[in-house]
Amino acid sequence: MSSSTxxxxxxxxxxxxxxxxSTRGFAVWFGTFVLTLFGLLVVTFALGLTxxxxxxxxxxxxxxxxxxxxxARHDFGLDQPIPVRFGQYVWGILHGDxxxxxxxxxxxASDLARVFPATVELSIVAIIFGAVIGVGLGLASALxxxxxxxxxxxxxxxxxxxxxxxxxxxxxxxxxxAILHWAVGPGRLDDIVQYSxxxxxxxxLIDTLIAGDWDSFRDAVxxxxxxxxxxxxxxxxxxxxxxxxxxxxELGKDYVTAARAKGATQRQIVLGQAFPNVAGVVVxxxxxxxxxxxxxxILTETVFAWPGLGRYLTSAIFVADMPAILGATLxxxxxxxxxxxxxxxxxxxxxxxxRT
Amino acid sequence: xxxxxxxxxxxxxxxxxxxxxxxxxxTLFGSPTATLGVILIVLLLLxxxxxxxxxxxxxxxxxxxxxxLPPSATHWLGTDGFGRDVLSRLxxxxxxxxxxxxxxxxxxxxxxxxxxxxxxFSGGWVERVLMRFTxxxxxxxQLVLALAFxxxxxxxxxxxxxxxxxxxxxxxxxxxxxxxxxxxxSDFLAAAQMAGITGPRLLxxxxxxxxLPGAIIRVALDLGGIILNAxxxxxxxxxxxxxxxxxxxxxxDGTKVIFDQWWIAAAPxxxxxxxxLAFNLLADGLRDILDPRRE
Numbered sequence: 001m002s003s004s005t006x007x008x009x010x011x012x013x014x015x016x017x018x019x020x021x022s023t024r025g026f027a028v029w030f031g032t033f034v035l036t037l038f039g040l041l042v043v044t045f046a047l048g049l050t051x052x053x054x055x056x057x058x059x060x061x062x063x064x065x066x067x068x069x070x071x072a073r074h075d076f077g078l079d080q081p082i083p084v085r086f087g088q089y090v091w092g093i094l095h096g097d098x099x100x101x102x103x104x105x106x107x108x109a110s111d112l113a114r115v116f117p118a119t120v121e122l123s124i125v126a127i128i129f130g131a132v133i134g135v136g137l138g139l140a141s142a143l144x145x146x147x148x149x150x151x152x153x154x155x156x157x158x159x160x161x162x163x164x165x166x167x168x169x170x171x172x173x174x175x176x177x178a179i180l181h182w183a184v185g186p187g188r189l190d191d192i193v194q195y196s197x198x199x200x201x202x203x204x205l206i207d208t209l210i211a212g213d214w215d216s217f218r219d220a221v222x223x224x225x226x227x228x229x230x231x232x233x234x235x236x237x238x239x240x241x242x243x244x245x246x247x248x249x250e251l252g253k254d255y256v257t258a259a260r261a262k263g264a265t266q267r268q269i270v271l272g273q274a275f276p277n278v279a280g281v282v283v284x285x286x287x288x289x290x291x292x293x294x295x296x297x298i299l300t301e302t303v304f305a306w307p308g309l310g311r312y313l314t315s316a317i318f319v320a321d322m323p324a325i326l327g328a329t330l331x332x333x334x335x336x337x338x339x340x341x342x343x344x345x346x347x348x349x350x351x352x353x354x355r356t
Numbered sequence: 357x358x359x360x361x362x363x364x365x366x367x368x369x370x371x372x373x374x375x376x377x378x379x380x381x382x383t384l385f386g387s388p389t390a391t392l393g394v395i396l397i398v399l400l401l402l403x404x405x406x407x408x409x410x411x412x413x414x415x416x417x418x419x420x421x422x423x424x425l426p427p428s429a430t431h432w433l434g435t436d437g438f439g440r441d442v443l444s445r446l447x448x449x450x451x452x453x454x455x456x457x458x459x460x461x462x463x464x465x466x467x468x469x470x471x472x473x474x475x476x477f478s479g480g481w482v483e484r485v486l487m488r489f490t491x492x493x494x495x496x497x498q499l500v501l502a503l504a505f506x507x508x509x510x511x512x513x514x515x516x517x518x519x520x521x522x523x524x525x526x527x528x529x530x531x532x533x534x535x536x537x538x539x540x541x542s543d544f545l546a547a548a549q550m551a552g553i554t555g556p557r558l559l560x561x562x563x564x565x566x567x568l569p570g571a572i573i574r575v576a577l578d579l580g581g582i583i584l585n586a587x588x589x590x591x592x593x594x595x596x597x598x599x600x601x602x603x604x605x606x607x608x609d610g611t612k613v614i615f616d617q618w619w620i621a622a623a624p625x626x627x628x629x630x631x632x633l634a635f636n637l638l639a640d641g642l643r644d645i646l647d648p649r650r651e
Contacts, residue, residue, distance in 0.1 A: 032488070032491060032492070032495075035488070035492055036491075036492045036495045036496075039492045039493070039496070040496065043496070043501065044504070047504055047505060047508045047509075048508070050508065050509060051508035051509060154640075158389075158633065158636055158637065158640060159629075159633070161580060161581070161632075161636050162580050162584070162629055162632035162633040162636050163629050163632075164584055164587050164588065164591070164604070164607070164625055164628045164629065164632070165584075166588065166591050166607065167607050167621065167622075167625030167628065167629070168625075170607070170610075170611060170614050170621055170625070171622065171625070173614070174614055174615065174618050178614075178615040291497070294497070295497055295498070295499045295500060298499065298500065298503070299588055299591070302592070303611075313500070313503065314503075314592055316507075317503060317507045317592055317593070317594065318592075318593065320507070322507075322508065325503075325504055325507050325508065326504065326508070329500055329501065329503070329504040332497065332500050333496065333497050333500055333501065336495075336496075336497040336500065337495050337496070337497075340495050341495070
């Protein structure tokens with residue numbers, strides 16, 4: 001069975017036309033991306049406006065005189081008209097200013113920059129686990145439709161879609177840490193490692209390797225396994241199911257029937273033809289799952305005391321630290337929107353039918 | 357052609373939405389997963405309706421002498437840190453979850469339908485603006501914005517529902533737009549317009565009935581996720597406030613004693629899983645039925 005029977009580039013448009021189309025498509029994509037980020041800014045700004053929490057009152061306290069209170073309002077620019085305040089808000093953000101935290105008075109932007117790598121590290125390890133296992137499960141179930149693995153996949157994805165991830169994390173801690181002692185407890189590193197390590201990149205796995213400190217590296221891995229597994233499970237449900245659906249759709253096409261008629265086995269068809277043809281779709285599926293995973297990370301980090309963006313956000317929520325809540329929302333939201341836009345761009349470039 | 361003729365023609369050409377739903381229901385109960393889902397949903401609804409009759413104890417009555425008891429014959433699922441019966445709190449916990457679910461559905465579905473039908477039927481720049489707006493909201497992270505919204509505006513059932521609605525409607529708008537655009541040029545709508553039916557009467561009397569079944573199924577796919585998001589809000593202390601029993605809040609209460617009295621967090625988490633699973637089983641069955649490629 002040669003690949004010449006595959007429907008590839010059936011009609012080739014002239015190169016010049018394709019470049020113009022893709023430039024226009026890219027412009028539309030970029031415009032949507034910028035508009036979405038702007039929308040996110042409007043939302044966080046509006047949330048800050050409508051909130052009952054008053055930054056000026058928070059600074060001067062309940063017992064301050066009216067004059068002191070008004071001076072604080074002026075300081076924060078709260079006496080300006082709303083469009084001006086929005087402009088100042090956007091201007092500040094473009095200059096990396098997210099305001100100061102109410103709970104520790106530190107600049108929120110630098111605190112978020114400090115915790116950001118922890119979230120990236122956790123989610124990247126989780127998406128690697130999730131993609132390998134999820135795509136593997138999808139492939140295995142396509143090799144034997146309605147077989148044992150196919151049924152297991154259906155169950156895994158149903159449970160994966162339905163399980164509250166914060167509860168799953170708690171149970172994992174209970175079973176593997178408290179009862180079986182297979183895993184280490186919550187947190188990112190043991191205290192002794194935490195304070196002895198020299199941070200270069202902010203990624204515990206990389207920085208311990210740079211230091212050549214194997215014990216610390218092992219400690220970092222040990223802390224990462226459980227939360228990454230919980231997050232990965234969250235992603236597996238979607239990845240495996242969508243991979244399976246993409247493969248099954250491909251297996252219903254005429255060229256597969258033709259290959260079957262020529263005596264190709266299911267394994268040859270799935271691995272040799274169907275999978276390469278849906279590989280682009282699978283990349284998009286994984287990219288989209290990454291956005292889902294970012295949201296799952298908020299709860300996972302909270303349960304595992306993982307010092308990332310998610311725990312920063314929930315800690316701010318627990319102490320009603322309004323500027324910190326808005327700052328963290330903006331940063332998590334921007335990451336989410338960016339990953340989403342990249343997934344969208346991948347889809348467009350991999351599937352010619354969607355090009356505009 | 358008289359008015360009556362045109363009306364009759366419009367009715368006879370129009371696809372029969374009622375017939376489609378009847379066939380759908382028949383096939384639905386042919387699917388074991390969907391049937392299991394429906395049974396579980398009915399049980400949850402019964403528990404919510406008759407909670408005071410079913411629950412063995414008062415869900416908010418504290419009894420410090422009876423605190424942190426393991427599961428036993430008197431307290432099937434044990435007691436929590438205030439000596440409250442966990443099973444009774446679980447049964448009453450169906451109420452905020454299902455209320456919130458209902459609130460989110462009855463607010464986000466109409467918004468999605470109005471935006472989607474409006475965009476699909478008008479076409480042109482109205483459609484472009486509405487759908488671009490829909491795309492932008494759809495690209496927002498739902499849980500994060502819901503957390504921020506409730507954290508800023510205050511915890512509670514209504515704010516939680518609002519937060520999930522604000523980011524929840526775009527999927528229904530997209531679905532409704534696609535279906536409306538598909539029937540915009542159809543003969544039965546042309547016949548209806550010839551009969552003088554225009555404006556809201558055309559959209560709500562002739563377009564809506566055809567778009568609604570698809571939109572309701574799209575909603576069904578989201579119900580399990582809404583249950584999970586609601587529970588997450590509760591877990592972070594942003595849902596219904598204590599002492600009202602709420603599953604997510606109960607898991608959070610149990611977190612402090614997870615290594616010693618694990619059942620306090622385990623039981624409400626299992627309830628969230630079962631409730632979400634029930635709706636996902638139903639959705640799974642619906643998806644199978646609607647997938648034209650199903651084996």
